[in-house]
Amino acid sequence: MFFKMSILNQRRLKKFKANRRGYYSMLIFLFILIFTLPAEFISNDKPLFLDYKNQLYFPVVIDYPESVFGGFLAKTNYRDPFIIEEINANGWMIWPPFKYSYRTINKTPGMPVPSPPSIENPLGTDNQARDVFARLIYGFRTTILFSLILTSFSSIIGIITGAVQGYFGGLVDIIFQRLLEIWNGLPLFFLLIVIFSIINPGFWILICVLLVFSWAGLSNVVRAEVLRIRNFDFIKAARALGVKKHNIILKHVLPNAMVAAMTFIPFTFSGAVTMLIILDFLGFGLPAGSASLGELLAQGRANIQAPWLGIVGFFSVSITLVLIIFIGEAFRDSFDPKKI
Amino acid sequence: MKDKDNILDIEELKTYFPIKTGLLRKTVGFLKAVDGVTFSIKRGQTFGLVGESGCGKSTVARTITRLERATAGRIIFNDLDVLEADKEQILRFRKKVSLIFQDPYSSLNPRMTVGNIIGEPVKTHKIASGINLYEKVADTLTKVGLSPEYINRYPHEFSGGQRQRISIARALALNPELVICDEPVSALDVSIQAQILNLLKDIQAEFNLTLLFIAHDLAVVQFFCDVVAVMYLGRIVEQAESDLLYKKPLHPYTEALMSAIPQIDPSLRKKRTILKGEVPSIVNPPGGCPFHPRCLYAKEKCSQIAPALELKEDGHMVACHYPLSL
Numbered sequence: 001m002f003f004k005m006s007i008l009n010q011r012r013l014k015k016f017k018a019n020r021r022g023y024y025s026m027l028i029f030l031f032i033l034i035f036t037l038p039a040e041f042i043s044n045d046k047p048l049f050l051d052y053k054n055q056l057y058f059p060v061v062i063d064y065p066e067s068v069f070g071g072f073l074a075k076t077n078y079r080d081p082f083i084i085e086e087i088n089a090n091g092w093m094i095w096p097p098f099k100y101s102y103r104t105i106n107k108t109p110g111m112p113v114p115s116p117p118s119i120e121n122p123l124g125t126d127n128q129a130r131d132v133f134a135r136l137i138y139g140f141r142t143t144i145l146f147s148l149i150l151t152s153f154s155s156i157i158g159i160i161t162g163a164v165q166g167y168f169g170g171l172v173d174i175i176f177q178r179l180l181e182i183w184n185g186l187p188l189f190f191l192l193i194v195i196f197s198i199i200n201p202g203f204w205i206l207i208c209v210l211l212v213f214s215w216a217g218l219s220n221v222v223r224a225e226v227l228r229i230r231n232f233d234f235i236k237a238a239r240a241l242g243v244k245k246h247n248i249i250l251k252h253v254l255p256n257a258m259v260a261a262m263t264f265i266p267f268t269f270s271g272a273v274t275m276l277i278i279l280d281f282l283g284f285g286l287p288a289g290s291a292s293l294g295e296l297l298a299q300g301r302a303n304i305q306a307p308w309l310g311i312v313g314f315f316s317v318s319i320t321l322v323l324i325i326f327i328g329e330a331f332r333d334s335f336d337p338k339k340i
Numbered sequence: 341m342k343d344k345d346n347i348l349d350i351e352e353l354k355t356y357f358p359i360k361t362g363l364l365r366k367t368v369g370f371l372k373a374v375d376g377v378t379f380s381i382k383r384g385q386t387f388g389l390v391g392e393s394g395c396g397k398s399t400v401a402r403t404i405t406r407l408e409r410a411t412a413g414r415i416i417f418n419d420l421d422v423l424e425a426d427k428e429q430i431l432r433f434r435k436k437v438s439l440i441f442q443d444p445y446s447s448l449n450p451r452m453t454v455g456n457i458i459g460e461p462v463k464t465h466k467i468a469s470g471i472n473l474y475e476k477v478a479d480t481l482t483k484v485g486l487s488p489e490y491i492n493r494y495p496h497e498f499s500g501g502q503r504q505r506i507s508i509a510r511a512l513a514l515n516p517e518l519v520i521c522d523e524p525v526s527a528l529d530v531s532i533q534a535q536i537l538n539l540l541k542d543i544q545a546e547f548n549l550t551l552l553f554i555a556h557d558l559a560v561v562q563f564f565c566d567v568v569a570v571m572y573l574g575r576i577v578e579q580a581e582s583d584l585l586y587k588k589p590l591h592p593y594t595e596a597l598m599s600a601i602p603q604i605d606p607s608l609r610k611k612r613t614i615l616k617g618e619v620p621s622i623v624n625p626p627g628g629c630p631f632h633p634r635c636l637y638a639k640e641k642c643s644q645i646a647p648a649l650e651l652k653e654d655g656h657m658v659a660c661h662y663p664l665s666l
Contacts, residue, residue: 233447240405241461242434255451
């Protein structure tokens with residue numbers, strides 16, 4: 001009963017598929033996402049697994065000390081020619097398709113930094129001799145996961161606060177609305193820059209701080225929708241039948257307000273992507289050394305003589321955003337009852 | 341003077357809505373939607389409440405079910421003073437009194453299946469669960485003339501008449517004693533109206549229900565109700581047994597309403613009484629009898645003293661200084 005899609009949702013899916021641009025954007029986006037989610041297994045400086053003296057090792061999952069293979073470091077460096085020789089002499093290794101992690105430094109002697117694309121580094125290296133392709137894969141994954149987490153949390157907060165304002169109305173609504181107006185009036189970017197120059201944000205701190213500012217938009221949409229819905233007779237009917245307040249909000253008000261929220265969420269998502277890229281570009285985002293699209297753009301600007309950095313940065317960011325916007329548009333239109 | 345036969349007694353019920361303006365939300369006046377309404381409903385009776393739109397009929401219904409806060413007055417249901425009751429008593433009261441709405445489109449949640457819509461009150465009052473709940477819902481659906489197969493369908497798959505049947509099923513799911521029907525047929529086709537009215541009649545007989553039937557269509561009320569009260573500007577102006585009221589209206593307003601009922605037989609057609617003017621503003625009701633500016637028979641006294649609802653004969657009550665045909 002719950003797995004059978006309602007007729008309404010079937011029609012929405014059909015409408016979404018009928019929007020070819022959005023549908024194919026979705027397919028491409030999903031393909032890239034599936035390709036980049038297991039980034040450690042696609043592009044890494046460790047073998048996927050190796051056989052050494054008739055024993056299997058899984059370096060991607062488990063860190064082995066180098067003493068296992070006859071070395072002396074606490075962590076094995078599988079790119080060390082000595083280790084490679086030792087393992088190949090006593091067994092075999094299977095590498096991921098690309099032999100660089102996002103922080104692997106290409107130590108080829110005499111190579112200029114940044115170096116242009118080559119067979120070894122398909123998109124070249126950046127100014128610290130790190131592989132751009134590997135950084136792209138990891139950076140895309142970080143950006144998407146970051147935005148997904150931020151969007152989900154800010155949607156949850158936005159929907160709850162919107163529902164509370166709309167359902168209770170009156171004084172609660174008035175106070176909330178004035179607070180929101182003040183909140184929305186704050187100059188977001190300056191505040192973020194000030195905050196992030198005081199604290200050094202990690203992934204989660206960055207999400208928390210951005211969360212504080214990003215829920216308000218959805219809150220207003222849901223509030224307006226709830227104000228409309230709470231005057232419907234089925235809400236009165238539920239109250240007259242003695243249904244409890246939280247059940248009315250959860251079962252009657254929210255499912256109906258969700259349509260408006262759903263059409264808003266893809267754009268919150270693209271907003272989160274842009275926000276992270278901008279902060280990284282300005283150097284206020286994720287900690288130094290982490291893979292990010294914004295940092296790639298910043299490197300492209302700093303190294304005009306190495307155009308592959310800027311070109312890769314530009315295209316990766318613009319393609320990501322364009323795909324998300326196209327998907328969001330198709331999503332919104334498929335929920336719009338007035339469009340056929 | 342509590343009559344044992346009465347299931348519901350309304351005494352001097354007043355529901356005022358404050359009118360607020362300005363920055364500080366100062367109350368500048370009151371909209372007197374219900375302004376001193378008194379009536380009683382006997383067990384098993386069908387009580388009709390009629391009047392034009394905006395006269396406060398629906399507000400009476402919503403005040404009785406505590407969807408609106410009453411300003412003053414008393415509502416006695418069985419032995420429970422509804423306006424003074426605590427949470428638990430109210431929950432038990434809600435189990436015994438249910439509401440049917442006018443618009444079959446907005447009164448059903450479009451995102452719930454028929455089974456969930458009808459099952460929700462049953463679950464809320466912990467009457468049944470699991471397979472018993474399913475049986476209860478299927479049983480209720482059969483009673484209102486719908487197939488239990490519809491249990492997993494959504495409201496938008498039904499026609500207006502079917503939706504109203506679902507609404508009735510939801511109201512019946514708790515085996516209530518009193519069902520308040522707030523214009524249950526005015527949004528339906530005439531052919532469907534008859535079906536729904538007959539269904540309500542059958543169900544009333546089967547479950548020994550008491551109905552408070554609110555309508556603006558006098559023809560429907562005549563067919564359906566035992567006792568009829570006519571409301572004007574938040575007050576009851578006339579109340580009598582249905583036949584008596586239709587044969588011999590005492591209040592000029594009732595007479596005007598009666599003359600507006602379309603007659604199929606030309607020989608039965610009477611001269612229409614056309615009222616002058618508009619319904620006065622309910623925020624600033626006229627002094628004296630609220631009906632006097634539009635009344636064809638108004639005299640000087642009418643504009644000065646408001647008439648009280650008085651018992652005339654055979655349980656016929658009227659609020660008029662100069663009742664017709666007396």
